[in-house]
Amino acid sequence: GQNIDQPTEMTATEGAIVQINCTYQTSGFNGLFWYQQHAGEAPTFLSYNVLDGLEEKGRFSSFLSRSKGYSYLLLKELQMKDSASYLCAVRDRGTGGFKTIFGAGTRLFVKA
């Protein structure tokens, strides 16, 4: 079967660093996405990892370990505007083609 787990909520302080973890189980893994979703808005793309390792993009970094079925999103120098849900999503290859499966999301609260 397919399963994606991430914490439901996290709280962090402005200016700090926070790591949001995601574990997954899927039969045809082909890559992992992170999306940001502010309340009442559509998800927006943050990162896509296909190979193991860390990819850095400004204040955000994403890490993937395919052997462990594990990823994390690292947010540095937190700002109040980073308060949002962060969705981990797996790209899975099935018989009909590629499909994206989303986790439930992690709600991040950034406090002053």
Added chain:
Amino acid sequence: EAGVAQSPRYKIIEKRQSVAFWCNPISGHATLYWYQQILGQGPKLLIQFQNNGVVDDSQLPKDRFSAERLKGVDSTLKIQPAKLEDSAVYLCASSLDPSGRYVEQFFGPGTRLTVL
């Protein structure tokens, strides 16, 4: 570049009524997705089109939901009849070339459906 357009933005109906949502993807994007997002949950894929063919509709409740993508561009999603549990945000997304390098999905603003 214009984004993914959806209409209406909000819809309130009574159970057993019908409703239709419209989506216009980014120009040139071959793949179009419809997701259902219930409050507090991640988006759940309902149907995925590649041009005007269906790639995956395994989670579409086919007894009440239907979708089409005419001419491989615009798409409509219909619910008939609606149930209370259909209350959710319906997100449309598109991607340029999901089998290759350009796998990022661009989402529209969504349609918030309330079934009373």
